[in-house]
Amino acid sequence: MPVDFEQYRPTDLPDENTNGRAILEFLAERPETGYRAGELATELDIPRGSVGTTLSRLETRGLVRHKGEYWAINPAAYDAHTASVVGLQTVADQFEGDYYDDNPDWDSDLEDLNEQANESTREK
Numbered sequence: 401m402p403v404d405f406e407q408y409r410p411t412d413l414p415d416e417n418t419n420g421r422a423i424l425e426f427l428a429e430r431p432e433t434g435y436r437a438g439e440l441a442t443e444l445d446i447p448r449g450s451v452g453t454t455l456s457r458l459e460t461r462g463l464v465r466h467k468g469e470y471w472a473i474n475p476a477a478y479d480a481h482t483a484s485v486v487g488l489q490t491v492a493d494q495f496e497g498d499y500y501d502d503n504p505d506w507d508s509d510l511e512d513l514n515e516q517a518n519e520s521t522r523e524k
Contacts, residue, residue: 419454427473434470
């Protein structure tokens with residue numbers, strides 16, 4: 401799908417509902433702990449053969465690190481920007497289906513705050 405090139409802001413995160421995203425989120429919740437690929441496969445119910453390849457891709461992106469056979473999140477790369485993407489999706493999921501989500505024109509009847517500010521300035 402074509403995108404507006406100037407407005408496009410890629411994310412370092414793997415797409416949702418992928419093995420990469422599942423591994424990254426699991427490791428991000430446990431930043432001080434290293435796991436073997438087999439342990440991640442068991443914990444996340446991901447085929448063992450997919451975990452190694454996925455970890456290598458995440459390492460290439462700088463999102464995970466490893467020592468020997470243990471893998472962990474790379475906290476330097478999993479920065480505020482990356483965490484905010486996950487956080488924003490969490491907030492969106494939390495409020496999905498609420499009044500504002502179900503009524504996209506909820507703000508159409510609100511007063512124009514710029515007009516109020518201008519009136520306030522004129523009165524002074």
